[in-house]
Each structure stands twice: as C-alpha cells, then as structure tokens.
Amino acid sequence: MPRSAVLQPEIQYANLAQQGETAEFGMWVFLVNETIFFGALIFTYFLYRLTYPHEFAVAAKDAVLWCGSLNFLLLLTSSLTMVIAINAAAQGERRAMILWLVATVALGFSFLGVKGFEYYLDFQDKVVPVINYVAKPGEGRTGELFWVFYWVATALHAVHLSIGIGLVLYVLLWKIRRGEITPAYYAPLEVIGIYWSFVDTVWLYLYPCIYLVGRS
C-alpha cells in the first residue's frame, strides 16, 4: 500500500484540509513579519536617497544592470513554474509536478549564480564597503551608503531564496518520494509556493531601488 493511502492529519486537526489551511495561515502570519522587515529596509533606503539624491544617482550607475534584469526574469519565471507545479500536484500529475519543481530549483540556482557573478564584478569594481571601496568622482563619501544598502538587501534576499530552494529540495527529495504530496494533501507545496512568490515580490522593489537609479 502506498504511504499516501494512509496519510493522516496530525492529532490536533479534524482532517487534512484543516491541517493544510492552518499551515497556509501560519505562512501568511510569517509573511506579515517579512513585509515589515523588508519594508523597513527599503524605507531607510529612501530616507538616504532623498537626503543624498545626487550621490546615489552617481553611485548606482556602477550597479550591473544586466545581472539585475536577468535575475528579474529568472525569479518571475520561477514563480510561474512553482505555481504550475502546485497545480500539477493538486491534479495528481506526479511527473509534471516533479519536472516543474526541478525547473523551479534550477531557476533559483540560476538566480544565485548570476548574483554570485555580479558580486564578483562588484568586487572588481571596488564597490564593497569597508573591504574594497573606492569612491567615484562626484559620488562623495555618501555614495558608499548606496552600496551598504545594496549588499545588505541583496544578501538578505539571497538568503531567503536559498531557504526557498532548500524547502523545494526537501519536498522533492523527501516528501514526494515518501508519497506525502498527493491530490488530497499538497499543503506543504502550497505553503512553500506562497513563500517563494513573496521572495519574488521583494525583488520587484529591490530592482528599481538598485538598478534603475540614475539611468536617464
């Protein structure tokens, strides 16, 4: 008998549907915290940008636009593959679910690869505050603040995405193999999908903050 046939709710839940609803609700509670966390970070960015608009415009020109734009495409595409994977899980298309989840993980790793390469270029450009930073003409001392934001924000985002990749891999390599994702209960995947799209949302705001400043 496949394990999925004996999948039972935890003792505190009446049924699997209630267990899944609770898990999704818990993720939304967590995302309220995340919204405030990233919202506060972006707020500090705008306070500095409004105080030093010229310096930020000069400093931001060194941001590697093609890397940010490519990552924008990769992340949005990964949200699409994730949502199609969840649909496949709910409709009992196991093979399609696995393929779309593998695509999601591949896109996530691609994002991190591009980000890593971008960090390498940033190091070459000497825009790493404290460690390797040379102010450009017209940038003044405060241009470095832009790069402090860049490193903090993108590193935090990359950590969040890495956690997302880890969670998808956990579902792929553990839960699906054990038959714990079925049309009757696919809430773990749904919860990870909500988290994944939220991480994608954060990039929607980081992209104009970092890569589209001073481009005119």
Next chain:
Amino acid sequence: MSFAPETDPRKARAFPFVVAWLILLLLGGLSFWVALLGLGPWAPTVQFSIAAIQTAMLFILFMRLKGSPSLKWVLAVSGFFWLLFLYGLSMTDYTNRQGWPLMYDPSGPSYQLPQRSR
C-alpha cells in the same frame, strides 16, 4: 460568464498564469523604460506604483489570495498596513527638518546643512 482566472489548484490551468507572467514582465519593462525618461523624483514614484501592481498580481494569482478566506486577505494587507504606521510616524520627523528633502541636482553634491534661522 466570468473572465476571472481560476486559481483553485485542483481546477486551474497553466494558461492564465502564463498570461499573468507575461504581463508581469511587460510591467518590468515599463519600469525600466521609465528609468530612461529622466523623470527625476517622479521616476521612483512611478516605478513603485508599477511594483505595487505587480505585487497585487502575485498576491492574488500566484499566492492564490483569490477565493481565499477573508482572514488571509486581512493578513496579506496587514503587513502593508503596519508599514503605513512605520512610514507615517517616521516621516513626521523627517518632513519637519529644514531643507529636507533636496531634489536631484545634476550640478553637484546635494546635501548641505540647512541654515539655522534665528
């Protein structure tokens, strides 16, 4: 007859999500184009408005708020609601500072200490 896409995973098809994904990419392209126009302080305003539309699309379709219980909507909105308090109360300080904010001036460094009036 409803043209709203089906988001229930048990019935949803891929096509509406592909269309939404294309619209999200187009909006990203629009944000990029706005950056080239030289709108000054209006550029981030327009770009964040575009990002807000994209966020709504992701939340409602990809994170499946559509058709969800009201309580999930309350949670989804509450993060932004509390951010309004954070932004609003913080700005009561900043907007009362003399000479802040200074608008973008391509001729040189922007920040100068405000003259104190006696």
